[in-house]
Amino acid sequence: MADKDQEERLRLFFKHEEEPLHLKKYVRKHPTNKMAWYLLGRAYDAQGKHGKALYCYTQAGEIYEAFENQAAPIPPGIWLPPDRSQRRTRHGWLRLVRMVVISTLAVIGIAYMPAAPPASVQNVPAFPHADPGEAAHAKVYYVSGGKDKESVGAALREMLIHERANSYAILAYGKPTDDREWISWLEPPDLLLSVESKQDAGQQQISYHDAESCACQPSDPAKARAIFQSWAAEREQELILRSAIEAYMRKTGTAPEVVEELSQPYPNNILPGVTSHMQQLFDAQQAQQATHMAVPTSGQSAASKQLHNVSPEQAVGADAGGAALPRGLIAPLTEPLRIVVDKANHRLVLVSGGIIVRSYPVGLGAGRTPEGIFEISEKVRNPNGKSDGEFGSRGMTLSDTMYAIHGTDKPASVGKDESLGCIRMLEDDVEELFDMIPMGTQVTIGKGLLPTEIKRGDPAFRMPLHTTETNPGKVYKWLE
Structure with a gap:
C-alpha cells in the first residue's frame, strides 16, 4: 500500500511539469535516492517553484539538513514518524551523510577526468593507512570562499555535482597572504575534508578534518595530509612542465615531440632539464595521445601530429584552468x-x-x-x-x-x-x-602589487642539469 501511495504522489507531482526533465526522469526511476530529490528541489527553487521545491526537500530528508544546515521542511499533509522529527536539531551539518550515491551525479552529466600517470619523486612521504598509488590519482581543490560552513558546504556540493572525484579528493583552505590579495602556496593549507571512493564505485566516504568549518569533532587528517604533501610536490613539477611547454609552443609554434626539446643547449634552454616525474608525465601523455591518433600522413609521426594540435594542459594531462571550475572551487597551480x-x-x-x-x-x-x-x-x-x-x-x-x-x-x-x-x-x-x-x-x-612575506622553497627546488647553459662568447654588461 505504501509503495502505491508513493507512486501516486510521484505521478501527481510530475504530471504538469516538463523541467528540469533530466532530474525528474532520474527521480522517477530512483524515488528513494535522497540526493536526487535534493538536487531537484534546488532546481525548482531556482525556477521560483517553491511548493514543488518544498516537497523535494522533504523527500531529501537528512541530505537537505546536511547541505542547508537546518531541519528539512514538512509540507502540509506529510506525516513523519516521531523518531525522525525528534532527531532534528539545529546542528544538521553534523549529520552530513557520509556515503553519497555518486551514480546519481553520473546520470546528470559529470565528465570523468583522467588521472595523472603514476609518478616517481624522491622523498615522497609514505601514506598512513593508504595505498601509495592514491596520491597519483588524488584531486585537490581550494575553497574560494572562507572556512565558514556555508562556503565549505557550497564547495562540497560543487565537488560532488560537477567534479567527479577520483579515488581520493581533498578540499583545502589556502592561507591568504598578509594583504589578503593572494593565496600562499608554501603556507600549509587547512585540510577541510576528504572524499574517498569505496570498493563499491557507487559510494564515497566524506571525512571532515577541520573543526572550525564543520562545527564537529574532526577525524584524523594524517592520511589526507600525507597525500596532500606528495601531491603538492608533484604539482609544482607539473606546473613547471606545463609552463615550459607553453613557452616552447609560443617560441616555435609547435609542441615538443620529446621532452629533451625543452632543455636544449643555450640559447634554446627553456629549462635546465626535467625531473624523473616530469619525464614520466610527458612520456605517458604522449603515449596516451598516440593511441588515439589517426593513421599518420606525409611521413609525420603519429605522436608528433597529435602533440602539435594540443594545448600545454592537454600535453601533460592537466586539469582545466581555475576559471573553468564550478563556482566555489579553485584548482591550484593550473595557470602558467x-x-x-x-x-x-x-x-x-x-x-x-x-x-x-x-x-x-x-x-x-x-x-x-x-x-x-x-x-x-x-x-x-x-x-x-x-x-x-x-x-x-x-x-x-x-x-x-x-x-x-x-x-x-x-x-x-x-x-x-x-x-x-x-x-x-x-x-x-x-x-x-x-x-x-x-x-x-x-x-x-x-608598485604596490605584492605583500611583504618572503617564502622560499625548503629545501630549495633544484632542477637536474641536462644541457649547456653557459655562453662564453658574450661579455654581459647589464645595468648592474
Missing part, C-alpha cells in the same frame, strides 16, 4: 608561471594565477628600474664565465634589453635601491628561480 616585481617593497614573486608559489627579497634601482611587462628572453648560467662575479651565478635578460634579473656580489644591497636598474637577488634565491621558470616567462614590474 609568471614573475611579479614590486618596487615599493623590494619583492619578486613567482605566481600561478592568484597563488604565490615563491617570494624573494630583491635589490632594485628605484626610478632606474623600469616598470611594465617584459619576458625572460635569455637564461645564462655563470654569466661572464664565473659564478662569483658582479652578476652572480645566474642571469635572466628582460626582453632583450640591458636589464636583467641576476645574482650579485653585493648581497647587502638586496632590499635596497642601489642597482643601475637591474633586479639583484641572493645566490640561493636566483638559482631556485632560474631552475623553476622557463625562458619566455612573463615579468611584470610595478
Whole structure:
C-alpha cells in the first residue's frame, strides 16, 4: 500500500511539469535516492517553484539538513514518524551523510577526468593507512570562499555535482597572504575534508578534518595530509612542465615531440632539464595521445601530429584552468608561471594565477628600474664565465634589453635601491628561480602589487642539469 501511495504522489507531482526533465526522469526511476530529490528541489527553487521545491526537500530528508544546515521542511499533509522529527536539531551539518550515491551525479552529466600517470619523486612521504598509488590519482581543490560552513558546504556540493572525484579528493583552505590579495602556496593549507571512493564505485566516504568549518569533532587528517604533501610536490613539477611547454609552443609554434626539446643547449634552454616525474608525465601523455591518433600522413609521426594540435594542459594531462571550475572551487597551480616585481617593497614573486608559489627579497634601482611587462628572453648560467662575479651565478635578460634579473656580489644591497636598474637577488634565491621558470616567462614590474612575506622553497627546488647553459662568447654588461 505504501509503495502505491508513493507512486501516486510521484505521478501527481510530475504530471504538469516538463523541467528540469533530466532530474525528474532520474527521480522517477530512483524515488528513494535522497540526493536526487535534493538536487531537484534546488532546481525548482531556482525556477521560483517553491511548493514543488518544498516537497523535494522533504523527500531529501537528512541530505537537505546536511547541505542547508537546518531541519528539512514538512509540507502540509506529510506525516513523519516521531523518531525522525525528534532527531532534528539545529546542528544538521553534523549529520552530513557520509556515503553519497555518486551514480546519481553520473546520470546528470559529470565528465570523468583522467588521472595523472603514476609518478616517481624522491622523498615522497609514505601514506598512513593508504595505498601509495592514491596520491597519483588524488584531486585537490581550494575553497574560494572562507572556512565558514556555508562556503565549505557550497564547495562540497560543487565537488560532488560537477567534479567527479577520483579515488581520493581533498578540499583545502589556502592561507591568504598578509594583504589578503593572494593565496600562499608554501603556507600549509587547512585540510577541510576528504572524499574517498569505496570498493563499491557507487559510494564515497566524506571525512571532515577541520573543526572550525564543520562545527564537529574532526577525524584524523594524517592520511589526507600525507597525500596532500606528495601531491603538492608533484604539482609544482607539473606546473613547471606545463609552463615550459607553453613557452616552447609560443617560441616555435609547435609542441615538443620529446621532452629533451625543452632543455636544449643555450640559447634554446627553456629549462635546465626535467625531473624523473616530469619525464614520466610527458612520456605517458604522449603515449596516451598516440593511441588515439589517426593513421599518420606525409611521413609525420603519429605522436608528433597529435602533440602539435594540443594545448600545454592537454600535453601533460592537466586539469582545466581555475576559471573553468564550478563556482566555489579553485584548482591550484593550473595557470602558467609568471614573475611579479614590486618596487615599493623590494619583492619578486613567482605566481600561478592568484597563488604565490615563491617570494624573494630583491635589490632594485628605484626610478632606474623600469616598470611594465617584459619576458625572460635569455637564461645564462655563470654569466661572464664565473659564478662569483658582479652578476652572480645566474642571469635572466628582460626582453632583450640591458636589464636583467641576476645574482650579485653585493648581497647587502638586496632590499635596497642601489642597482643601475637591474633586479639583484641572493645566490640561493636566483638559482631556485632560474631552475623553476622557463625562458619566455612573463615579468611584470610595478608598485604596490605584492605583500611583504618572503617564502622560499625548503629545501630549495633544484632542477637536474641536462644541457649547456653557459655562453662564453658574450661579455654581459647589464645595468648592474
